[in-house]
Amino acid sequence: MQLRLAVVSALLLTIQGVDAVSSQRVASAGSKSGTGNPWFSLLTKSWALAGESEPDQTKGLDDLAKNIVELAKSGAPDETMVNAVESIRAIVHDMKAAVNDSHALAQQQINQKAKAVASCQVPPHTDSDYLDRAIIHGENSIENVMTCRAEEVPPYDAWKACEAEKARCSNTTECCAALVQPNKYCLNPGTAPSPLPFEATCEGTSRCKDEDVTTKLAFFKEKLAELDAAEKACEDSRKGCKESYDCESLKTIWETQRTWCNRNHTNFEQGYCDLATSLEAKWDSYYHCYDTNFNALYEEEYTQMAQLPGREQEWRALLRIDSLLGALTSSDATKALQACIDKKYTHEDWAHLELMYPTYDASFTPRAHCTEELQEPGTSIFSQTWYSSKSRDYGAHAFLLIPKSLSTYGCVSGISSHYCPRVSDATALLTVSKKVSPGHRSKAKHVQHPATRPTRL
Numbered sequence: 443m444q445l446r447l448a449v450v451s452a453l454l455l456t457i458q459g460v461d462a463v464s465s466q467r468v469a470s471a472g473s474k475s476g477t478g479n480p481w482f483s484l485l486t487k488s489w490a491l492a493g494e495s496e497p498d499q500t501k502g503l504d505d506l507a508k509n510i511v512e513l514a515k516s517g518a519p520d521e522t523m524v525n526a527v528e529s530i531r532a533i534v535h536d537m538k539a540a541v542n543d544s545h546a547l548a549q550q551q552i553n554q555k556a557k558a559v560a561s562c563q564v565p566p567h568t569d570s571d572y573l574d575r576a577i578i579h580g581e582n583s584i585e586n587v588m589t590c591r592a593e594e595v596p597p598y599d600a601w602k603a604c605e606a607e608k609a610r611c612s613n614t615t616e617c618c619a620a621l622v623q624p625n626k627y628c629l630n631p632g633t634a635p636s637p638l639p640f641e642a643t644c645e646g647t648s649r650c651k652d653e654d655v656t657t658k659l660a661f662f663k664e665k666l667a668e669l670d671a672a673e674k675a676c677e678d679s680r681k682g683c684k685e686s687y688d689c690e691s692l693k694t695i696w697e698t699q700r701t702w703c704n705r706n707h708t709n710f711e712q713g714y715c716d717l718a719t720s721l722e723a724k725w726d727s728y729y730h731c732y733d734t735n736f737n738a739l740y741e742e743e744y745t746q747m748a749q750l751p752g753r754e755q756e757w758r759a760l761l762r763i764d765s766l767l768g769a770l771t772s773s774d775a776t777k778a779l780q781a782c783i784d785k786k787y788t789h790e791d792w793a794h795l796e797l798m799y800p801t802y803d804a805s806f807t808p809r810a811h812c813t814e815e816l817q818e819p820g821t822s823i824f825s826q827t828w829y830s831s832k833s834r835d836y837g838a839h840a841f842l843l844i845p846k847s848l849s850t851y852g853c854v855s856g857i858s859s860h861y862c863p864r865v866s867d868a869t870a871l872l873t874v875s876k877k878v879s880p881g882h883r884s885k886a887k888h889v890q891h892p893a894t895r896p897t898r899l
């Protein structure tokens with residue numbers, strides 16, 4: 443009796459985890475065989491024993507083997523034992539099926555989570571057709587900007603011409619020659635040369651010598667020519683000059699036009715701001731989707747990896763019990779039992795319990811990266827691409843094309859996320875008011891496989 447009890451508890455130690463199935467089966471088998479079957483009740487009494495640690499299980503199994511050998515030696519199996527063995531066999535079969543089910547479920551859990559990762563939509567690269575239609579051409583097109591900038595040229599030139607004339611006509615240098623003083627156009631006339639020294643030669647004499655007269659005449663002729671030349675220079679320098687200049691009103695006309703063009707300019711650039719904003723948002727949600735699902739998959743794999751050895755041990759135990767049960771009813775029980783004991787089970791015996799881990803698979807889709815370069819209004823490369831290089835085609839002044847600041851400046855670097863690269867530009871063109879560091883998003887960190895992850899069994 444003691445021996446048999448030992449056999450039963452050892453047997454039970456080796457079987458764990460499939461309580462529900464086994465107790466159900468035990469209940470029905472028990473009632474079928476009746477309570478009068480001592481073998482059955484011995485083998486099944488506390489079937490749903492709580493799990494033991496793995497070394498205990500293995501020891502239990504070895505004890506079981508030893509004890510069954512002893513039991514078999516003690517005499518030929520009677521009918522109640524044969525019946526009990528059959529019932530237990532059926533239970534073992536159910537337990538194997540349950541292990542299979544739990545394996546299938548585990549793989550299913552992993553696959554489901556892998557599917558969720560795969561379902562994250564990678565944002566598509568912006569269609570060049572869209573750029574053409576919605577930004578470069580449409581209502582706020584580059585054509586409009588450039589046409590407007592070209593229209594800005596005449597009022598700008600008129601204002602500048604006015605300023606130049608005003609400057610020219612206020613330059614008194616030519617009209618300040620000493621000979622022509624005083625002259626109303628010379629603001630600082632200084633002193634005109636005195637004619638008195640030239641009179642001195644004839645002074646006090648009743649009559650000038652011919653020679654003196656000739657000399658004097660020549661001298662005054664020369665002076666006269668000098669005077670004429672100085673007067674002409676003064677006159678010439680003032681040719682076309684008006685009494686006053688109202689350049690400010692011309693400036694206002696230009697500035698009004700410029701305001702229009704700036705608006706136009708802003709509208710065009712806004713297209714690039716909007717495009718960048720929407721792309722960054724799409725990538726943000728893609729990253730969120732991928733990272734969230736990847737983490738879930740990764741954790742699932744980790745969980746399943748940890749559970750796999752237990753499932754494999756359970757299968758191994760069931761194989762041994764199956765073998766031992768067969769030995770009990772075999773014609774040469776001792777030999778059959780020895781064969782069971784000597785049998786070494788390997789991975790080959792439960793190869794079907796192997797799990798596929800998608801993140802380890804070469805074909806697993808890694809997280810995609812944005813390769814679309816975003817154009818950044820307000821940078822020199824942007825204005826080079828869109829404005830300076832095209833100015834001649836439209837007859838616009840290149841230097842007029844780039845206003846000092848527009849609300850669009852910095853609209854791309856100002857976006858909080860930086861998934862997509864920016865069209866490379868080391869030198870910022872204009873003082874972009876918002877200084878935004880192109881830091882990386884800290885929220886969604888892509889989880890790396892830690893090196894410490896347990897190796898697969």
Ligand SMILES: *[C@@H]1O[C@H](CO)[C@@H](O)[C@H](O)[C@H]1NC(C)=O
Nearest residue numbers: 535536537538539540542794
């Ligand atoms: C367990 O699964 C394997 C592989 O699919 C199969 O060969 C075996 O018959 C299954 N066993 C039971 C008891 O369901």
Ligand SMILES: *[C@@H]1O[C@H](CO)[C@@H](O)[C@H](O)[C@H]1NC(C)=O
Nearest residue numbers: 586587589590702703705706
């Ligand atoms: C843009 O420029 C075009 C052409 O000069 C003009 O007709 C249009 O009104 C401008 N748009 C805006 C919003 O200023």
Ligand SMILES: *[C@@H]1O[C@H](CO)[C@@H](O)[C@H](O)[C@H]1NC(C)=O
Nearest residue numbers: 609610612613614615616679
């Ligand atoms: C005024 O005109 C003279 C002679 O044309 C020139 O040398 C000088 O630079 C001008 N002065 C200014 C302030 O433009």
